[in-house]
Amino acid sequence: MPSLNIFSGGAAQGLVGGLAAKFRESTGLEISGEFGAVGAMADKLRSGTPADILILTSALIATLTREGLVAGGSITDVGRVETALAVRDADPPVSAPDAASLRQAFLQADAIFVPDTKASTAGIHVAKVLQQLGIADEVANRLKIYPNGATAMRHMASSDALRPIGCTQATEIIATKGIRLSGVLPKGCDLATTYTAAITTNATHAREAQVLIDLLTANDHAPLRVQAGFLEPEK
Incomplete structure (x- = not known):
């Protein structure tokens, strides 16, 4: 079966997966591609790897639009995602209402699980917070x-560490079995990132890509976005 090729930040993987069946019913296409660090996804597109649709940070979509790789008229915000803390299901929650308690939480952990600290939105931010x-x-x-x-x-989730903690996008925490959200980062250390969908200028399935964008942003699917960890875009 032909497929729509997507390059997306990992933050949107759960939401896209939740809409895959409706997309298939509407278009006859599967959804294939990659979900990962947004910088790595952008570099794949720049290298010529084909993609029909992108879901990346709004800032990166703007950059790719200036580079002529994104169809400007297709750009649509999906929602905001907060960077958050995670614990395993069996572990006690970690509370970090302020910077001091966040510092203590990191210091007490014997393993800190994070995404790429140079190419992913959350990983870059975690590195900055640890310095801060x-x-x-x-x-x-x-x-x-x-x-x-x-x-x-x-x-x-499968770690044998005694006191692990995770820090990444809330959507990635919610979508992973065996771990749970333990609160967002406190004010002064927080980050809410807007994720934006857009069609590439060389899309093979541009019409179907627009169908997926419409599904991702439909008013009827607001509860699904909330369940996946998205906040509404800023007006």
Whole structure:
């Protein structure tokens, strides 16, 4: 069966998966492609790897539009995703209402599971927060860095660490079995990232890509977006 090829940040994987059946019913196409660090997804597109649709940060979509790789008229915000903390299902929750308690939470963990600290939105932010809290060097050997947040969370779920903690996009935490959301990062350390969908200029299935964008952003699917961890876009 032919498929719509997607390059997306891992933050949108759960939401796209939840709409895949409706998309198939509407278009006859499956959804294939990759979900990962947004920087890596953008580089794949730049290298000439074909894709029909992108779901990346709004800032990166704007850059790719200026580079002539995105059809400007197709750009549509899907929603905002907060960077958050994760614990395993069997572990006690971690509360971090302020920077001091967040610092303590990281220091008490014997393993800190995070996405790529150079190419992923959440990973870059985590690295910045650790520097901000003055503990980057102290916890460096406890960082468990994976290509994207979904992979980091899966490894955390099966970890034999005694006191692991995860930090990535809330949507990736919610979508992973064996772990649970333990609160978003506190004010001053927080990050809410707007994710935006767009059709590539060389899309083979541009019409079907627009169908998926319409499904992702439909008013009727607002509860699904909330369930997946998305907040409404800023007006």
